Structure formats: C-alpha cells, structure tokens
Amino acid sequence: MLKTADHLYLQVADNIEQLIEKEVMKTGEKLPSVRVLSKQHGISLTTAFQAYYHLEGKGLIESRPKSGYYISRNMRRMAPIPGTCRPVKKASDVTVSDMVMEVFHHMSNESILKFSVATPPTSVMPAAKMAKAVIHAMRELPANGIGYEPLQGNELLRRQIARMSLSWGTAVTADDIITTSGCMDALTLCLSATTQPGDTIALESPSYYGALQLAESLGLKVLEVPTHPIYGVDLDYLDKAIPKHKIKACLFVTNFNNPLGSCMPDKNKQALVKMVEKYDIALIEDDIYGDLYFGRERPATCKSFDKTGHVLLCNSFSKSLAPGYRVGWTIPGKYKEKVLLMKQNHSIACASLPHAAVGHFLEIGRYEFHLRNLRKMLHTQCLLYSQAISEYFPESTCISRPQGGCVLWIELDPQINTFELFQQALKNRISFCPGRIFSLQNRYNNCLRISYGTPWSKQVDDALKTLGKLVRKML
Amino acid sequence: MLKTADHLYLQVADNIEQLIEKEVMKTGEKLPSVRVLSKQHGISLTTAFQAYYHLEGKGLIESRPKSGYYISRNMRRMAPIPGTCRPVKKASDVTVSDMVMEVFHHMSNESILKFSVATPPTSVMPAAKMAKAVIHAMRELPANGIGYEPLQGNELLRRQIARMSLSWGTAVTADDIITTSGCMDALTLCLSATTQPGDTIALESPSYYGALQLAESLGLKVLEVPTHPIYGVDLDYLDKAIPKHKIKACLFVTNFNNPLGSCMPDKNKQALVKMVEKYDIALIEDDIYGDLYFGRERPATCKSFDKTGHVLLCNSFSKSLAPGYRVGWTIPGKYKEKVLLMKQNHSIACASLPHAAVGHFLEIGRYEFHLRNLRKMLHTQCLLYSQAISEYFPESTCISRPQGGCVLWIELDPQINTFELFQQALKNRISFCPGRIFSLQNRYNNCLRISYGTPWSKQVDDALKTLGKLVRKML
Numbered sequence: 001m002l003k004t005a006d007h008l009y010l011q012v013a014d015n016i017e018q019l020i021e022k023e024v025m026k027t028g029e030k031l032p033s034v035r036v037l038s039k040q041h042g043i044s045l046t047t048a049f050q051a052y053y054h055l056e057g058k059g060l061i062e063s064r065p066k067s068g069y070y071i072s073r074n075m076r077r078m079a080p081i082p083g084t085c086r087p088v089k090k091a092s093d094v095t096v097s098d099m100v101m102e103v104f105h106h107m108s109n110e111s112i113l114k115f116s117v118a119t120p121p122t123s124v125m126p127a128a129k130m131a132k133a134v135i136h137a138m139r140e141l142p143a144n145g146i147g148y149e150p151l152q153g154n155e156l157l158r159r160q161i162a163r164m165s166l167s168w169g170t171a172v173t174a175d176d177i178i179t180t181s182g183c184m185d186a187l188t189l190c191l192s193a194t195t196q197p198g199d200t201i202a203l204e205s206p207s208y209y210g211a212l213q214l215a216e217s218l219g220l221k222v223l224e225v226p227t228h229p230i231y232g233v234d235l236d237y238l239d240k241a242i243p244k245h246k247i248k249a250c251l252f253v254t255n256f257n258n259p260l261g262s263c264m265p266d267k268n269k270q271a272l273v274k275m276v277e278k279y280d281i282a283l284i285e286d287d288i289y290g291d292l293y294f295g296r297e298r299p300a301t302c303k304s305f306d307k308t309g310h311v312l313l314c315n316s317f318s319k320s321l322a323p324g325y326r327v328g329w330t331i332p333g334k335y336k337e338k339v340l341l342m343k344q345n346h347s348i349a350c351a352s353l354p355h356a357a358v359g360h361f362l363e364i365g366r367y368e369f370h371l372r373n374l375r376k377m378l379h380t381q382c383l384l385y386s387q388a389i390s391e392y393f394p395e396s397t398c399i400s401r402p403q404g405g406c407v408l409w410i411e412l413d414p415q416i417n418t419f420e421l422f423q424q425a426l427k428n429r430i431s432f433c434p435g436r437i438f439s440l441q442n443r444y445n446n447c448l449r450i451s452y453g454t455p456w457s458k459q460v461d462d463a464l465k466t467l468g469k470l471v472r473k474m475l
Numbered sequence: 476m477l478k479t480a481d482h483l484y485l486q487v488a489d490n491i492e493q494l495i496e497k498e499v500m501k502t503g504e505k506l507p508s509v510r511v512l513s514k515q516h517g518i519s520l521t522t523a524f525q526a527y528y529h530l531e532g533k534g535l536i537e538s539r540p541k542s543g544y545y546i547s548r549n550m551r552r553m554a555p556i557p558g559t560c561r562p563v564k565k566a567s568d569v570t571v572s573d574m575v576m577e578v579f580h581h582m583s584n585e586s587i588l589k590f591s592v593a594t595p596p597t598s599v600m601p602a603a604k605m606a607k608a609v610i611h612a613m614r615e616l617p618a619n620g621i622g623y624e625p626l627q628g629n630e631l632l633r634r635q636i637a638r639m640s641l642s643w644g645t646a647v648t649a650d651d652i653i654t655t656s657g658c659m660d661a662l663t664l665c666l667s668a669t670t671q672p673g674d675t676i677a678l679e680s681p682s683y684y685g686a687l688q689l690a691e692s693l694g695l696k697v698l699e700v701p702t703h704p705i706y707g708v709d710l711d712y713l714d715k716a717i718p719k720h721k722i723k724a725c726l727f728v729t730n731f732n733n734p735l736g737s738c739m740p741d742k743n744k745q746a747l748v749k750m751v752e753k754y755d756i757a758l759i760e761d762d763i764y765g766d767l768y769f770g771r772e773r774p775a776t777c778k779s780f781d782k783t784g785h786v787l788l789c790n791s792f793s794k795s796l797a798p799g800y801r802v803g804w805t806i807p808g809k810y811k812e813k814v815l816l817m818k819q820n821h822s823i824a825c826a827s828l829p830h831a832a833v834g835h836f837l838e839i840g841r842y843e844f845h846l847r848n849l850r851k852m853l854h855t856q857c858l859l860y861s862q863a864i865s866e867y868f869p870e871s872t873c874i875s876r877p878q879g880g881c882v883l884w885i886e887l888d889p890q891i892n893t894f895e896l897f898q899q900a901l902k903n904r905i906s907f908c909p910g911r912i913f914s915l916q917n918r919y920n921n922c923l924r925i926s927y928g929t930p931w932s933k934q935v936d937d938a939l940k941t942l943g944k945l946v947r948k949m950l
Contacts, residue, residue, distance in 0.1 A: 101812075101815070101816060104819065107623070107625065107626060107740075108625040122618035122622040123618070125618070125621055127619040128619060129611045130619065130621050131619040134609065134828065135610065138606045138609065142597070143598070143600070143602040144603060144605065145606075146602045146605050146796075146797035146800065147597040147798060147799045147809070148582070148798045150582065150583040151579065181801070181822055181826070182823060182824075183822075185822050188821050195695065197673065197693075198673030210820065210823075213816070213819070213820040214820045216820075217817055217820045218672075219671065219672035219673075219694055247925065262698055320774060321621075323622035323623045323824075324620055324621050324622045324623050324624060324826065325621065325826060325827070325828070326656070326825065326826045328825065337576075341576060341688070341692075342692055344579065344685075344688070344694065345659075345685065345688040345689045345692045346659060346660065346689065347656055347660050347663070347801070348657060350656075350801065350827075351800060351826035351828075351829050352799035352800070353609065353799070353826075353828065354826050354828060418769070436859040455813070
C-alpha cells in the first residue's frame with residue numbers, strides 16, 4: 001500500500017493527523033492500539049510505534065499509562081501560557097472580600113453552570129459505594145457511631161492514609177496523622193499551630209482565595225510570592241523574602257496549584273524543604289490536587305524530602321471521593337502536639353461516621369480504581385476546555401497548562417475587568433471565579449479561573465462560547 | 476388507723492420519712508401516686524397531697540412534671556454550696572494548659588471511669604434510631620449525600636431547629652440559623668466574627684476550659700467575671716468591667732453553666748441583654764445544657780430577650796443525641812453575614828449526612844420523647860452523686876446545686892491540690908477535671924468538676940468512695 005518503508009511511519013502519521021484536523025477523531029478520544037494500527041495498515045509493530053512517537057512529538061497525541069494513546073488537541077490554535085506572576089514586593093494586611101461571598105452565593109442554584117467550583121461533580125463520584133461504606137461503619141462502630149472518635153481521629157482511616165502515603169513518597173504511620181473536617185480545617189489548624197496573630201506568612205501569587213481569607217480571619221499578614229505557571233514558587237525570591245519579611249510559615253499548593261496549575265519539580269521541592277529547615281519555619285503543604293495527576297506517576301510532595309518535621313502536609317478526599325463527608329487530614333511533623341491541641345480547642349472531634357466510612361472504602365481497595373477513571377476524565381476535560389477557550393476567546397488570551405487538578409487560569413486583555421464579566425456571565429447562568437479574589441493586592445483584574453470539573457457537554461461548549469462572546473464585546 | 480384528722484398528713488409523712496431514713500426507699504425512686512397513697516393509708520386525696528407537700532417542703536421529695544413524686548435525698552448530711560467565685564480583677568493573657576491534654580489523653584481508654592466527660596454516655600442515646608435516620612438521609616439526599624451542603628447548612632435541620640426555638644423563648648426562621656460542626660465550632664466562628672486578635676472578652680469564672688483555650692488560640696485576652704453558683708454572672712461587676720476593660724464580647728453559659736451549674740434568672744438575662752445593647756458588644760450565649768433541665772420548664776435564653784441582634788445563641792446535639800455526629804448551630808443575630816464568612820473561611824461546609832439525619836430525627840418528633848427520659852435520668856443521678864460525695868468526702872467539702880446539665884462543682888479544703896488528686900485517682904482508674912483548668916489565673920486548685928453523666932452503679936459508688944478516701948488522706 002505504501003511505497004518506501006523509510007517513510008511508512010510518516011505516511012501513517014500523516015493520515016492520522018488529517019483525521020484529527022478534520023475532527024473525525026476528537027480531542028480526548030482513544031486511538032487504536034499499536035497492535036490494531038499495525039494490522040489496519042499492514043505495517044510492522046515498530047512502524048506503528050514510530051507513527052505514534054512522531055505524532056506525540058508534534059503534541060497532537062499523548063500516551064497515558066496502561067491505557068494507550070489519546071488525541072491531545074486538534075490543529076486549532078492553542079492560546080499561549082501566561083507569564084510568571086509578579087506581585088507587589090510587600091506584605092499586605094488582608095482585606096475581606098465580599099466578592100467571594102458574591103461568587104459563592106449561588107452555589108446551590110442548580111440552574112447555574114458553575115465553572116467556579118474547583119471540585120469534580122458528585123456525578124463522577126462513587127455515591128452508592130460510599131453509602132454502603134457508611135452502613136458498614138454504622139455496624140462496626142460502638143453505639144452505631146454516635147459517640148466521639150479519639151481526638152487524633154479514626155484509627156482505621158489513619159492506617160489507610162499511612163498505607164497510601166507510600167505513593168506520594170513518604171512513609172508514615174497512623175500515629176503521625178491527625179484527621180480533620182476537610183482540608184480547609186487542616187489548613188486552619190496547621191496555621192493556628194504554627195503562627196501567632198500579627199505574623200506574616202508566604203503564599204503563592206495568585207493564591208487560593210480560601211487561604212487568603214483564612215489568613216485574614218487568623219489575623220495574619222500575607223506576602224505574595226511570584227509564581228511560575230509551570231514550575232511554581234520563585235525560590236530565589238522566597239530565599240530573600242523569608243528573612244526580610246520575617247516569614248513564620250509558608251502555605252503552598254505544591255502540586256497542580258490552585259489557580260495556576262503549576263507543579264513544582266522534585267528538585268525545587270527539595271530546595272524548598274532545605275530552605276524552611278535553614279530558617280526554621282513551617283511549610284504547610286496543601287496537596288489536595290496531588291492525586292489528580294494526568295501523567296505517568298503521582299508527583300512527590302515536599303513532605304517526602306522532609307527529615308526534620310518542618311513540613312505539615314494537608315489533604316482531603318473532597319476533590320475525589322465525597323466533598324460532603326468532610327474528611328481531611330494532616331501529617332504535621334514536629335508540630336503534631338500543637339495541631340492536636342488546636343483540634344481539641346476548635347472542634348473536639350470530627351464526624352465519626354463519614355470518617356469511618358472513608359476508612360472502610362480505602363481498606364477494601366476501591367479508591368485507586370476510582371481515581372484512575374477520575375484522572376482520565378479530568379485529563380480529557382482539561383484538553384477539551386482549553387481548546388474551546390483557545391477557539392472562542394480573543395487572540396490575546398493566555399491559558400495555563402495544568403498537568404493535574406481541575407482548574408484553568410486564564411489571562412485576558414488588560415482592559416477587561418473579569419468581575420464585570422462575572423456579573424454579565426451570571427445573567428447568562430454561568431459562574432466562574434474572577435481573578436481579583438486570588439490576591440490581596442489590586443491585581444489579576446483581567447484574569448479568571450475556570451474549573452473543568454463539569455463533564456464536557458454541548459451545554460458546557462455553549463457556555464464557553466457565550467463567555468468568549470462576552471469577552472469580545474468588552475474589548 | 477390514725478387518731479386525729481388534723482395530724483393525719485403529718486403521720487403519713489413521718490412514716491415515709493422513716494422509710495427514706497432507713498433507705499428502704501432510695502434517692503431517685505418514685506413514690507406511690509397520690510391516688511395510690513390515699514388508698515394504701517385509707518386517707519383522702521387532700522390528705523395524701525398534704526403529706527407530699529410537707530415532705531417536699533422539707534426537701535426530702537420533689538415533684539416532677541407529668542411524672543409524680545420522687546425521693547430527692549436521704550437524711551444524710553448534704554454538703555453546703557460553694558460561695559461566689561472572686562477572680563483577680565484584671566484581664567490576663569491566656570496560657571495554654573498541658574493539664575487539659577493530660578486529662579483528656581485517656582479519653583478513649585475504656586478501663587477508666589470518666590467523671591471528666593461532661594456528656595451523658597452513648598448508652599443512653601438513641602443509637603439505633605439515629606442509624607435509621609442516617610439511612611433515610613442517604614436515600615433522600617442527592618447523590619446519597621456525598622455532595623456539599625449549602626453554606627448555611629441543611630435546610631430541613633434548620634427548619635426543625637426553628638420549630639424547636641419556641642421552647643426556649645425565641646421565634647426564628649430557618650434563615651436565621653447557621654449550622655456548625657458541633658457547639659465548639661459555633662463558638663469558634665462566633666468569636667472569630669465578633670472579635671479581633673488582641674481584643675478582650677468576658678467569661679464566667681470558673682469557666683469551661685475549652686472556651687479559655689479557644690480564646691487563646693484566637694489571640695484574645697480574657698476577663699474572668701465573678702459568678703454565683705446559683706444565679707450566674709455578677710452583673711454589677713460586669714457593668715463596670717465592660718467599659719473599663721474595653722470588652723468586645725461576652726461568652727457565657729447562661730443555663731446550667733459548666734462547671735458551676737448556675738442558671739441566670741430571667742430578669743438577669745434581660746438585664747444582661749440590655750447591657751450588651753447599651754455598650755453595643757456581642758453576647759455569645761452557649762446554651763448547650765439548656766435542654767437538660769430538671770424543673771418544670773425549659774429555662775429561657777438571653778436570645779429570647781434580644782431585640783437588636785446582639786446575641787449569638789450557640790448550641791448542639793452533642794449532649795443529648797449524638798456527640799460523634801458533630802451537629803451544632805448558631806443563631807447569630809446581626810452578625811449573620813460575618814459568621815457565614817467565617818464558616819466559609821474555616822470549613823466550607825458541615826458533614827452532609829449526620830446533619831440531614833438529625834434533621835430527619837427531629838422531623839419525626841422523636842427528640843422531645845428522648846429528652847424527657849434523659850432529663851429524668853440525669854436528675855436522679857445528680858442527686859445520687861451529690862449525696863454520695865456529701866457522705867464520702869470530708870466535712871469541709873462544698874458542692875454546687877445544678878438544676879440541669881450534667882456536672883457538679885466541688886470545693887475542697889484549701890490545702891488540697893486537685894491536680895495531685897487527679898494523678899492519684901488515675902492510678903485507681905478514675906478521672907475527673909481538676910479545678911485549675913477552669914481559670915487562666917492560678918485558682919481553683921482545691922476544686923474539681925465531676926460529671927454525673929455515667930449511670931449510677933456500684934462501680935460509680937465505689938469510685939466516689941475511693942475519691943473521698945484519697946481526699947481524706949491528702950488532708
């Protein structure tokens with residue numbers, strides 16, 4: 001069928017490229033296996049492999065571990081990545097933002113398409129299996145689980161988390177872990193345990209609005225550290241800033257940062273851990289998106305390089321399993337006793353039943369299976385959303401390139417105010433997070449965060465088209 | 476059988492008194508109904524009533540609403556009530572107490588008799604009915620309840636709390652209520668919403684150690700206000716202290732205070748509300764024991780006299796229904812928006828399932844029935860514990876007279892250090908709360924708090940006897 005064996009793989013690749021260009025094969029779809037491809041085209045396995053390598057090199061397809069090759073994007077223009085964020089070089093008092101309340105006021109309104117919520121929808125979570133786990137927990141716990149748990153938390157759950165900890169590069173025991181009512185609660189307890197009101201802490205910029213608001217409610221000052229959309233926090237900057245601003249703790253989302261999507265390379269994580277050891281300050285590591293990676297392996301955590309206990313790792317099952325169960329945890333290193341005291345002071349205990357139920361769900365090994373599907377789904381959605389935004393939004397738009405998690409950070413023309421855009425979008429029953437809420441400084445007014453948690457549909461596509469039109473109108 | 480009708484009732488009363496004295500009839504036991512008594516003794520109903528009135532006047536028996544007459548104490552000496560507490564007249568920085576951690580370190584050790592826990596045991600709570608309510612909630616909620624609740628909390632639960640609110644003298648709607656993860660969480664959010672780090676708040680003295688520790692973790696200073704063991708906080712003192720110490724908020728347990736057991740009379744509550752209005756400061760009212768009254772009626776709350784929204788009423792179901800469910804709530808008056816923001820900052824949402832389950836349990840009307848039995852049980856236990864302590868402890872012992880709740884405050888000879896006593900008791904597998912943890916000042920070292928939540932048994936009697944012996948040995 002083909003003339004020269006030398007170019008065989010190129011011709012096969014070219015055929016596939018055309019199918020992608022004409023959208024016969026769409027973003028996120030699976031390609032035939034190498035074996036099937038070789039049969040279909042009457043070529044050797046090696047040639048089939050070469051064709052896919054070639055397309056992968058062009059960024060058109062990508063391999064996913066244990067799953068095969070997928071279309072990663074079509075031929076349409078992809079918006080560029082935003083630059084490193086450069087916040088003002090001073091610590092600022094936090095100001096409460098009514099904007100956040102306005103954005104989340106409509107949380108339970110079912111008629112609004114919520115690009116604002118950085119959590120996959122419950123429709124992709126194992127509701128029935130969790131219900132079974134609750135019933136199991138009621139049978140197993142004394143008095144059907146109406147009593148208090150131990151202060152440190154459900155032991156089965158802590159043992160299961162310890163078992164999981166191998167995958168993110170730490171080896172801890174149940175006794176190193178304290179459970180919390182979700183990840184925000186973990187951050188609250190860890191910040192309370194490592195700082196005093198009036199202290200300054202370092203956050204990435206842009207930064208999760210929840211962390212900024214939490215800092216305010218604890219009377220803390222915040223230094224916003226420049227952050228690269230791929231590599232994360234600027235370590236040279238931080239190294240000078242810690243002594244200068246008397247930073248008492250860093251609170252960073254090291255993997256698939258919210259909202260930027262950055263993921264610190266291992267050597268940066270290692271350097272960061274050395275830095276906090278050098279200055280003897282706490283590093284609160286929010287790893288809430290760490291399990292939602294698109295690549296071959298789960299990224300490590302700073303905790304995995306922590307030999308001195310300066311890192312307080314925080315996480316929860318809210319992004320992957322059951323947000324409403326409020327099951328989170330922390331591995332607070334040398335701050336364990338202080339965090340325990342804060343837990344006793346603020347809440348006494350977590351809700352026994354949901355914590356025991358998650359413990360049981362993990363014990364019977366369902367979690368990793370569920371995560372595999374969730375990751376594939378999010379990866380595909382990430383590509384579909386990115387592509388649609390690149391197509392519908394003006395030329396000047398920049399988009400982040402997250403390799404995990406569930407949000408995109410979008411930078412628009414500087415003349416666009418995304419809070420005004422938000423208010424117009426809301427009239428069209430669409431919500432997202434305006435960029436302004438991700439800083440204490442008057443910044444990111446031309447940015448927005450879009451969650452790709454909602455499964456792709458015509459409604460999602462139309463909503464992104466509408467947003468694009470609204471942006472163009474504002475130019 | 477009896478000579479003169481005039482003294483008939485006295486003779487009948489005398490017979491009963493002898494039976495009580497000889498412990499044929501024991502504390503907490505029910506007496507025959509008036510009708511049965513009249514038949515037994517061949518006397519008129521009026522005479523039978525007179526006999527009981529007479530014994531009631533002597534404090535030997537007491538009537539309970541809709542239930543009849545009960546033996547309230549035997550003839551043994553009853554220890555006197557402690558005096559009003561007079562803390563040092565200055566605001567102090569809070570110091571964290573390792574003592575609290577030591578006391579609660581043994582919380583989940585089943586072999587220790589825990590007079591330290593101010594909660595009735597789960598054995599007297601409706602575990603099976605709550606489990607049914609959880610299953611019902613999983614059926615009713617979208618996605619079996621794995622999703623987030625609305626920020627303000629489960630609506631069914633809030634409607635049911637609004638319905639209950641009539642009984643404590645307020646008339647609120649579901650929209651006035653914010654649910655929380657237990658009462659400590661409600662106090663945390665309300666204190667965060669009404670104060671800034673560095674502010675001073677007023678607490679009763681002695682004061683619940685949890686409130687003191689919470690104040691510390693929020694960077695607040697505490698003024699301890701003298702408190703009468705029956706009538707509660709000294710209002711004249713408070714009226715002068717508020718402007719002098721620039722008090723920003725009061726946090727009081729107005730009904731069946733922990734640890735003193737005091738219950739503010741209505742006119743004091745009214746005066747207190749006027750006072751916080753006059754100074755325009757917040758009153759955080761912790762009513763967690765309000766439903767556990769021994770008398771005819773539930774005591775009112777300060778909230779019921781609040782016309783201006785200065786009162787933030789806090790409560791939970793942890794003392795009566797299911798401590799491990801972590802279901803609490805607040806009616807924060809004019810501070811509602813601020814408390815909502817704090818809830819968003821600190822925890823995002825409560826655990827959906829347990830909150831929906833309690834809502835359902837309340838809806839089907841089981842709560843009041845359950846409370847009636849719980850109150851009777853606690854009342855009887857209060858009398859039994861008080862009596863045993865009066866008997867086993869030295870002459871110099873004073874005991875509080877709570878009319879609700881589940882704790883006794885005991886004042887020993889000034890030379891006794893109750894933290895040492897605690898350590899000795901622990902060797903005998905008995906725990907209680909040493910008085911020192913109820914103040915930031917070096918006070919109450921000769922006091923202790925004993926919870927009478929654990930149902931009366933020979934083991935309890937023996938443990939109190941052992942405590943009494945240990946005290947005598949320390950004299």
